[in-house]
Structures are given as C-alpha cells and as structure tokens.
Amino acid sequence: MPPPHWRLILNGKSAGDDDLRGAVQTLRESGIALEVRVTWEDGDAERYVAEAIADGVDTVIAAGGDGTLSEVAATLAHRDANAEALPSLGLVPLGTANDFATAAGIPDGLLAALQLVREVVAAPLDLLRIDADDGIHWCANLASGGFGTEVTVETDEGLKKMLGGLAYLITGIARLGRIDPLQARLRGPDFAWEGDLIALGIGNGRQAGGGQALCPDALVDDGQLDLTIVPDLSGDVAATVGTLIKEGKHAALDRVATRIRLPWVELASDEPLTLNLDGEPVASRRFRVDCVAGRVRMHLPLACPLRLKPCA
Incomplete structure (x- = not known):
C-alpha cells in the first residue's frame, strides 16, 4: 500500500516558521508523503487544490488562520464532485485568532495538529454557501x-x-x-x-x-x-x-x-x-x-x- 499522500497549503505570512518546518520533517520521516505549497497572491490556493486533486492527494491541509481554512475549503467545495471523491481537509492553526481551531479543540502545537490528521478519520463537515x-x-x-x-x-x-x-x-x-x-x-x-x-x-x-x-x-x-x-x-x-x-x-x-x-x-x-x-x-x-x-x-x-x- 502506498504511503499517505498529503499536500500542505501554507499561508505565505508563515512561510518562515521553523517549528512548522520541523513538524513537516517529522511527518515525512514517519512515512507520510507530505509536500508544501506556499500561497503568495489571490488564486494560489485554488491552483494548489486543483493540482492536489489531479495528483491524487489524499489530504489537503490548510496551514494558517480562519481565512486560509475557508479559502482551501471553498476551493474544494465548488468542485463538481461529492465529498467522498475529494481529498479530506486538515488544519494547522497559524493565524492571529484561530477562531475555528480554538472552538473545535484542534491542538495549538503544530506537530500535534498534523498528528491529529493522521490519527483521526475525516468526517463530514458542513459549509456555508453565500449568494x-x-x-x-x-x-x-x-x-x-x-x-x-x-x-x-x-x-x-x-x-x-x-x-x-x-x-x-x-x-x-x-x-x-x-x-x-x-x-x-x-x-x-x-x-x-x-x-x-x-x-x-x-x-x-x-x-x-x-x-x-x-x-x-x-x-x-x-x-x-x-x-x-x-x-x-x-x-x-x-x-x-x-x-x-x-x-x-x-x-x-x-x-x-x-x-x-x-x-x-x-x-x-x-x-x-x-x-x-x-x-x-x-x-x-x-x-x-x-x-x-x-x-x-x-x-x-x-x-x-x-x-x-x-x-x-
């Protein structure tokens, strides 16, 4: 069986985070095929998620705050596919307030947040669609x-x-x-x-x-x-x-x-x-x-x- 294949989409404001770099390396050494993409301008998250789907990635991880989570979730949501056919979604909280992560109980520790993605099966998540x-x-x-x-x-x-x-x-x-x-x-x-x-x-x-x-x-x-x-x-x-x-x-x-x-x-x-x-x-x-x-x-x-x- 091939190793789990993840794609981490990182908010460019946190691109120099050494703790995240170390956590990514730890997951790689444990057998996860984990690649990182850094957002720099509008449209990057959309492009990276499209690439992840085309590459058959199992899980897309938003590394940032609530805006990064919402942006990555939105790029998954408007695809013409049901949730089971799309990569699952993870979150590493790196924002200012991290409101969703705080309310959901996602760990503050970057390695712990990544380990959560590995250890817990993804479950259905509702989204708000705004016209x-x-x-x-x-x-x-x-x-x-x-x-x-x-x-x-x-x-x-x-x-x-x-x-x-x-x-x-x-x-x-x-x-x-x-x-x-x-x-x-x-x-x-x-x-x-x-x-x-x-x-x-x-x-x-x-x-x-x-x-x-x-x-x-x-x-x-x-x-x-x-x-x-x-x-x-x-x-x-x-x-x-x-x-x-x-x-x-x-x-x-x-x-x-x-x-x-x-x-x-x-x-x-x-x-x-x-x-x-x-x-x-x-x-x-x-x-x-x-x-x-x-x-x-x-x-x-x-x-x-x-x-x-x-x-x-």
Missing part, C-alpha cells in the same frame, strides 16, 4: 456583520501580530460610543425579522474576531446554520455591559439577542451590508446563506465540541 450581488462565496467558520465585522476589518495588521486576539478587543473598545446600527430584513423558514442591528452572526462555527462567540451553540455537522441577531441596544447598553462583567459573554448575548437555527436565511438592506466571511469582507444589498451539509470531510478531534456526531 451575494457579486457571486457565490463559501465560508467554513462564521459570517458576521455589524460591529464585530467593522472591528475585524479595521484592526491594524501590526497590532494583530503583536497582540493576537487581544487586538480585536482593543479596537472594539476604541469604537465604543460610535456604533452605528445597520437596518436589515431577514427571513428564513417560518422566521422573519426586520429592524436595526449592531451585530449579526451566521454560524457554522461558533466564534470570530478573536473570540467573539456570536453563535455559541453552533455545530458543524447538523445541516443547520445558527443565526444570532443583536439589535440596537439603545438604553440597554449599560445593563448589557453589567451582565457581561458579572455573568460572561454568553449570558449577555442571551439577554439581548435573537437566536435561531435554520437551514437557510436571506438578508436584504437598502444600503450595502458587509458580511465578513472568515476574514473576507463582502458588501451586498442582499445575501442568501445556505448550510450545505457534509460538503467536505475534515479531520477534527474525537471529542470536538462542534460535532453533533462523534468522529470515528
């Missing part, structure tokens, strides 16, 4: 809008490198007092909502923006998306901040938010609304977001809290 004015997008973790999106987009790259997820909190504090609500209309099966919102989460995963748990109960294999709408709080801001301090983020979210689980949702706005799709901001006056069940197969921990069904 916007400019075309189709895919999202592996979470689509967010409103205050959280503006914080993520505006956070300085240098600050992120120095402080990691804390950079998002600092940027958020700097924005307090100038949160402009967004007007939107949302509808789904037996659901409709219209009004002003300051934050929106559409989750396959649970958190984004360095730990903002907008969809704290989301699962990645239930065929459903988790929708969280935080309305304009107006006079409730002080009470919400008090709850946040005393009881934690989840309690504050439960107090003010509308939360529901749906197979799809449509958003509309008179002005362009920006959704952040795992780091990719997309502006549109209308979105349709569908949860596509089991679109790819991913190596996740046996006790992954994001899974409804335990991994084999």
Whole structure:
C-alpha cells in the first residue's frame, strides 16, 4: 500500500516558521508523503487544490488562520464532485485568532495538529454557501456583520501580530460610543425579522474576531446554520455591559439577542451590508446563506465540541 499522500497549503505570512518546518520533517520521516505549497497572491490556493486533486492527494491541509481554512475549503467545495471523491481537509492553526481551531479543540502545537490528521478519520463537515450581488462565496467558520465585522476589518495588521486576539478587543473598545446600527430584513423558514442591528452572526462555527462567540451553540455537522441577531441596544447598553462583567459573554448575548437555527436565511438592506466571511469582507444589498451539509470531510478531534456526531 502506498504511503499517505498529503499536500500542505501554507499561508505565505508563515512561510518562515521553523517549528512548522520541523513538524513537516517529522511527518515525512514517519512515512507520510507530505509536500508544501506556499500561497503568495489571490488564486494560489485554488491552483494548489486543483493540482492536489489531479495528483491524487489524499489530504489537503490548510496551514494558517480562519481565512486560509475557508479559502482551501471553498476551493474544494465548488468542485463538481461529492465529498467522498475529494481529498479530506486538515488544519494547522497559524493565524492571529484561530477562531475555528480554538472552538473545535484542534491542538495549538503544530506537530500535534498534523498528528491529529493522521490519527483521526475525516468526517463530514458542513459549509456555508453565500449568494451575494457579486457571486457565490463559501465560508467554513462564521459570517458576521455589524460591529464585530467593522472591528475585524479595521484592526491594524501590526497590532494583530503583536497582540493576537487581544487586538480585536482593543479596537472594539476604541469604537465604543460610535456604533452605528445597520437596518436589515431577514427571513428564513417560518422566521422573519426586520429592524436595526449592531451585530449579526451566521454560524457554522461558533466564534470570530478573536473570540467573539456570536453563535455559541453552533455545530458543524447538523445541516443547520445558527443565526444570532443583536439589535440596537439603545438604553440597554449599560445593563448589557453589567451582565457581561458579572455573568460572561454568553449570558449577555442571551439577554439581548435573537437566536435561531435554520437551514437557510436571506438578508436584504437598502444600503450595502458587509458580511465578513472568515476574514473576507463582502458588501451586498442582499445575501442568501445556505448550510450545505457534509460538503467536505475534515479531520477534527474525537471529542470536538462542534460535532453533533462523534468522529470515528
């Protein structure tokens, strides 16, 4: 039987990581045929995944943050093939916040993350398919809008490198007092909502923006998306901040938010609304977001809290 054949697609920002180089060498010495490709510009991940499929690669590993994971997953998702016919997907967390990896329980250690891919059988993973004015997008973790999106987009790259997820909190504090609500209309099966919102989460995963748990109960294999709408709080801001301090983020979210689980949702706005799709901001006056069940197969921990069904 030939050795397992892997292709690691590495975000160019982490190309000089010596620990990753050592972990790759360890896997090679253990019998894995592991090749590395480094992304430098738009379109690289698409090309590398196409090459991996043509080469009969067993597993494609995204080495980077949530954006890298989403980009690699998207290049698999839009192929004209079912999940079983495509390479499985792994993740080595090398980003600033690593929201998906954190929520999923993927190890921080680079060698441990690669060993996970080797030791755990890949299982079906849902993806979000987003139809916007400019075309189709895919999202592996979470689509967010409103205050959280503006914080993520505006956070300085240098600050992120120095402080990691804390950079998002600092940027958020700097924005307090100038949160402009967004007007939107949302509808789904037996659901409709219209009004002003300051934050929106559409989750396959649970958190984004360095730990903002907008969809704290989301699962990645239930065929459903988790929708969280935080309305304009107006006079409730002080009470919400008090709850946040005393009881934690989840309690504050439960107090003010509308939360529901749906197979799809449509958003509309008179002005362009920006959704952040795992780091990719997309502006549109209308979105349709569908949860596509089991679109790819991913190596996740046996006790992954994001899974409804335990991994084999």
